[in-house]
Amino acid sequence: xxxxxxxxxxxxxxxxxxxxxxxxxxxxxxxxxxxxxxxxxxxxxxxxxxxxxxxxxxxxxxxxxxxxxxxxxxxxxxxxxxxxxxxxxxxxxxxxxxxxxxxxxxxxxxxxxxxxxxxxxxxxxxxxxxxxxxxxxxxxxxxxxxxxxxxxxxxxxxxxxxxxxxxxxxxxxxxxxxxxxxxxxxxxxxxxxxxxxxxxxxxxxxxxxxxxxxxxxxxxxxxxxxxxxxxxxxxxxxxxxxxxxxxxxxxxxxxxxxxxxxxxxxxxxxxxxxxxxxxxxxxxxxxxxx
Amino acid sequence: xxxxxxxxxxxxxxxxxxxxxxxxxxxxxxxxxxxxxxxxxxxxxxxxxxxxxxxxxxxxxxxxxxxxxxxxxxxxxxxxxxxxxxxxxxxxxxxxxxxxxxxxxxxxxxxxxxxxxxxxxxxxxxxxxxxxxxxxxxxxxxxxxxxxxxxxxxxxxxxxxxxxxxxxxxxxxxxxxxxxxxxxxxxxxxxxxxxxxxxxxxxxxxxxxxxxxxxxxxxxxxxxxxxxxxxxxxxxxxxxxxxxxxxxxxxxxxxxxxxxxxxxxxxxxxxxxxxxxxxxxxxxxxxxxxxxxxxxxxxxxxxxxxxxxxxxxxxxxxxxxxxxxxxxxxxxxxxxxxxxxxxxxxxxxxxxxxxxxxxxxxxxxxxxxxxxxxxxxxxxxxxxxxxxxxxxxxxxxxxxxxxxxxxxxxxxxxxxxxxxxxxxxxxxxxxxxxxxxxxxxxxxxxxxxxxxxxxxxxxxxxxxxxxxxxxxxxxxxxxxxxxxxxxxxxxxxxxxxxxxxxxxxxxxxxxxxxxxxxxxxxxxxxxxxxxxxxxxxxxxxxxxxxxxxxxxxxxxxxxxxxxxxxxxxxxxxxxxxxxxxxxxxxxxxxxxxxxxxxxxxxxxxxxxxxxxxxxxxxxx
Numbered sequence: 001x002x003x004x005x006x007x008x009x010x011x012x013x014x015x016x017x018x019x020x021x022x023x024x025x026x027x028x029x030x031x032x033x034x035x036x037x038x039x040x041x042x043x044x045x046x047x048x049x050x051x052x053x054x055x056x057x058x059x060x061x062x063x064x065x066x067x068x069x070x071x072x073x074x075x076x077x078x079x080x081x082x083x084x085x086x087x088x089x090x091x092x093x094x095x096x097x098x099x100x101x102x103x104x105x106x107x108x109x110x111x112x113x114x115x116x117x118x119x120x121x122x123x124x125x126x127x128x129x130x131x132x133x134x135x136x137x138x139x140x141x142x143x144x145x146x147x148x149x150x151x152x153x154x155x156x157x158x159x160x161x162x163x164x165x166x167x168x169x170x171x172x173x174x175x176x177x178x179x180x181x182x183x184x185x186x187x188x189x190x191x192x193x194x195x196x197x198x199x200x201x202x203x204x205x206x207x208x209x210x211x212x213x214x215x216x217x218x219x220x221x222x223x224x225x226x227x228x229x230x231x232x233x234x235x236x237x238x239x240x241x242x243x244x245x246x247x248x249x250x251x252x253x254x255x256x257x258x259x260x261x262x263x264x265x266x267x268x269x270x271x272x273x274x275x276x277x278x279x280x281x282x283x284x285x286x287x288x289x290x
Numbered sequence: 291x292x293x294x295x296x297x298x299x300x301x302x303x304x305x306x307x308x309x310x311x312x313x314x315x316x317x318x319x320x321x322x323x324x325x326x327x328x329x330x331x332x333x334x335x336x337x338x339x340x341x342x343x344x345x346x347x348x349x350x351x352x353x354x355x356x357x358x359x360x361x362x363x364x365x366x367x368x369x370x371x372x373x374x375x376x377x378x379x380x381x382x383x384x385x386x387x388x389x390x391x392x393x394x395x396x397x398x399x400x401x402x403x404x405x406x407x408x409x410x411x412x413x414x415x416x417x418x419x420x421x422x423x424x425x426x427x428x429x430x431x432x433x434x435x436x437x438x439x440x441x442x443x444x445x446x447x448x449x450x451x452x453x454x455x456x457x458x459x460x461x462x463x464x465x466x467x468x469x470x471x472x473x474x475x476x477x478x479x480x481x482x483x484x485x486x487x488x489x490x491x492x493x494x495x496x497x498x499x500x501x502x503x504x505x506x507x508x509x510x511x512x513x514x515x516x517x518x519x520x521x522x523x524x525x526x527x528x529x530x531x532x533x534x535x536x537x538x539x540x541x542x543x544x545x546x547x548x549x550x551x552x553x554x555x556x557x558x559x560x561x562x563x564x565x566x567x568x569x570x571x572x573x574x575x576x577x578x579x580x581x582x583x584x585x586x587x588x589x590x591x592x593x594x595x596x597x598x599x600x601x602x603x604x605x606x607x608x609x610x611x612x613x614x615x616x617x618x619x620x621x622x623x624x625x626x627x628x629x630x631x632x633x634x635x636x637x638x639x640x641x642x643x644x645x646x647x648x649x650x651x652x653x654x655x656x657x658x659x660x661x662x663x664x665x666x667x668x669x670x671x672x673x674x675x676x677x678x679x680x681x682x683x684x685x686x687x688x689x690x691x692x693x694x695x696x697x698x699x700x701x702x703x704x705x706x707x708x709x710x711x712x713x714x715x716x717x718x719x720x721x722x723x724x725x726x727x728x729x730x731x732x733x734x735x736x737x738x739x740x741x742x743x744x745x746x747x748x749x750x751x752x753x754x755x756x757x758x759x760x761x762x763x764x765x766x767x768x769x770x771x772x773x774x775x776x777x778x779x780x781x782x783x784x785x786x787x788x789x790x791x792x793x794x795x796x797x798x799x800x801x802x803x804x805x806x807x808x809x810x811x812x813x814x815x816x817x818x819x820x821x822x823x824x825x826x827x828x829x830x831x832x833x834x835x836x837x838x839x840x841x842x843x844x845x846x847x848x849x850x851x852x853x854x855x856x857x858x859x860x861x862x863x864x865x866x867x868x869x870x871x872x873x874x875x876x877x878x879x880x881x882x883x884x885x886x887x888x889x890x891x892x893x894x895x896x897x898x899x900x901x902x903x904x905x906x907x908x909x910x
Contacts, residue, residue, distance in 0.1 A: 040715040061712035062720030072545040076552025105541040263529040270557040274507040289491040
């Protein structure tokens with residue numbers, strides 16, 4: 001059995017006290033232990049940002065890559081070794097800004113990737129500029145008069161692009177978050193866990209008191225049917241006095257990308273041999289040029 | 291008259307199927323025991339405009355195309371307009387008799403053979419598009435080439451379309467030969483098949499590179515379409531299922547290389563083929579591979595830039611870009627194959643270099659090499675030479691025996707650290723794009739930074755000795771030595787052959803098929819043999835010339851440039867030889883390093899005055 005402490009690392013996080021990343025780190029450890037996934041059985045690919053340092057603070061295979069390219073690297077890793085679980089962890093700037101195109105493409109490809117987005121609605125590591133999920137009119141160093149850009153709608157975009165598992169967690173509700181991440185890990189295919197996460201240093205207007213008063217669990221909402229795609233899309237736009245968290249949409253799983261690649265039927269690419277015997281078979285290809 | 295070297299050119303609009311017809315006829319000639327150099331010339335458009343395909347055919351091996359045309363198959367009048375002045379005396383134009391031939395297109399000494407291309411194709415084959423085959427049948431008849439070789443290619447190429455299509459094309463080709471009858475007496479050039487010749491291959495640089503990469507264990511290819519690199523993705527996609535490879539047409543080149551890096555990180559041999567524009571987008575990720583010491587291969591087939599430049603043309607202007615691309619410093623390889631054979635070798639060697647040195651290996655081709663078809667001997671691509679060396683990659687058993695915590699970036703004497711891939715309980719670690727310590731943890735410690743930079747840099751000590759050194763062609767001693775890299779080697783071989791025919795000992799060639807790390811030892815030994823050095827390269831600023839100066843301290847005595855988007859021809863090189871006899875170059879001894887007094891290279895080609903002014907200011 002895998003235990004939560006198996007994921008304990010030696011390095012202390014550099015995050016602020018009260019940062020939502022602490023809960024996300026704990027939520028990931030809890031979910032992995034709960035689902036019996038050992039540190040060597042998963043690769044956590046991250047981008048750049050405060051939260052992308054996450055794998056350094058636990059014991060796990062990690063690849064801390066470039067800003068925005070998280071899902072592209074994860075796609076290659078997953079295609080080359082589908083025997084290895086792949087999780088991506090990155091911020092809203094990484095996932096929905098610099099990496100927006102990779103996000104939509106990862107969704108429509110439906111690789112078996114659990115995508116955790118640390119959505120604090122601000123840029124933290126570069127000190128407080130507005131992010132793709134910041135509300136319109138946000139005053140920040142790059143928008144002193146208030147931002148003009150409207151926010152992206154990641155959950156609605158994921159549903160529209162064909163995701164079959166779309167969820168939102170809140171770092172103030174750890175057990176619920178850990179459960180969500182676990183459900184996402186179980187889901188065969190791309191699964192989004194967007195996590196509302198206070199940035200206590202650069203985005204004080206969205207601190208714990210803001211969310212604590214507003215969030216509610218869809219699982220507790222009578223009559224909410226997460227298999228109803230249209231209702232999920234509408235629910236994804238609810239934001240204000242009440243903010244839903246939980247599984248917005250859980251559709252029937254569709255075939256994953258890797259299941260449909262002929263070369264992967266023989267097993268993970270990295271397990272397939274490269275020996276010289278194999279090269280001899282290339283005589284057949286040579287004949288095409290004769 | 292039996293001709294030993296002739297060029298047949300087929301021209302028309304984009305969309306007329308010129309490339310497949312040209313490639314098919316080239317293959318037929320190859321099967322007929324002849325050597326071919328086939329070059330498509332096309333514009334960045336799908337319909338209209340003017341495209342052509344030149345087939346130089348000879349009884350001896352060929353390394354380049356040449357300019358004179360012996361037989362022009364004109365599918366429209368525009369083809370005649372553009373190419374009639376390249377036709378040799380006694381040469382001919384085959385054109386559709388339904389076209390009204392304007393008098394001003396006629397040239398004395400050039401024969402014009404009207405053939406009912408369209409109507410006869412329709413009559414014999416049922417489809418107008420078969421007039422290419424008909425015209426090539428006429429060409430075969432005129433040069434006295436046995437049409438049965440065309441038949442064998444038609445059978446292979448059209449088999450999947452059904453017997454009716456095969457039969458129709460065969461009928462059309464035969465009809466073409468018949469239609470050539472009345473003109474044969476007026477056409478003096480013959481190139482009959484050599485019936486008992488050994489079987490040979492015909493392929494282009496993209497195909498040869500792909501074959502080499504696959505043989506070298508490449509199993510993951512991610513790319514975004516861009517001329518002239520896309521055919522490598524097509525090639526792998528076509529062979530993926532049969533040979534167990536995964537291809538991914540990515541959303542952009544940034545995704546493509548990051549996917550390749552992700553695949554390489556977990557242990558696959560992975561690459562991202564592209565052209566210069568795509569490579570520009572890949573640059574940041576190249577640094578990721580550099581700092582995380584992830585072996586990845588990039589194939590870059592150059593075209594004229596900057597930006598979109600001339601998409602379907604050729605140039606050699608990305609050399610210094612590839613050597614220097616990315617912020618920061620990290621080791622890399624840049625291979626510059628010049629032939630089909632070298633493209634094949636670069637294909638598998640790049641993966642060994644990347645794995646052994648845990649760093650990116652870049653293969654720099656160009657449009658000319660990538661798309662030109664060349665006949666080579668059956669064993670020219672040496673599959674027996676291929677081996678797979680994964681360097682210090684730890685096996686499952688190595689990892690089982692690991693006792694201490696795994697140090698992915700262990701500082702070693704060679705700079706190369708034992709490499710694990712994720713998946714083993716004894717090697718669980720995090721790699722990062724940040725500077726890191728031996729375990730992979732982010733670190734800004736000054737001493738650690740020096741240790742890791744030095745470790746990465748140290749990997750390349752002596753690495754240049756692993757690369758193919760420059761190769762000579764031509765006489766050992768010569769008045770002029772032409773220096774080149776990549777595809778320029780082919781036209782230069784032909785040019786020096788012609789020079790030496792007239793005057794033995796006039797010229798030789800020194801060709802570099804790898805330029806980074808610069809093969810210093812090999813180069814210094816060989817450069818010492820050169821009396822006068824003239825660099826021939828397809829750019830306007832002299833990139834190899836600058837590199838040579840930077841790495842060896844040697845200046846050259848002249849340079850020939852071409853940057854009009856067209857490949858060098860032997861004729862172009864001869865027409866642009868430095869005219870004035872130049873003083874002898876200094877010896878290559880170490881004490882002949884550049885001093886304050888530099889000889890300015892004499893430069894020819896392109897806009898000469900502008901180029902000279904530029905050179906005097908910009909010398910490295």
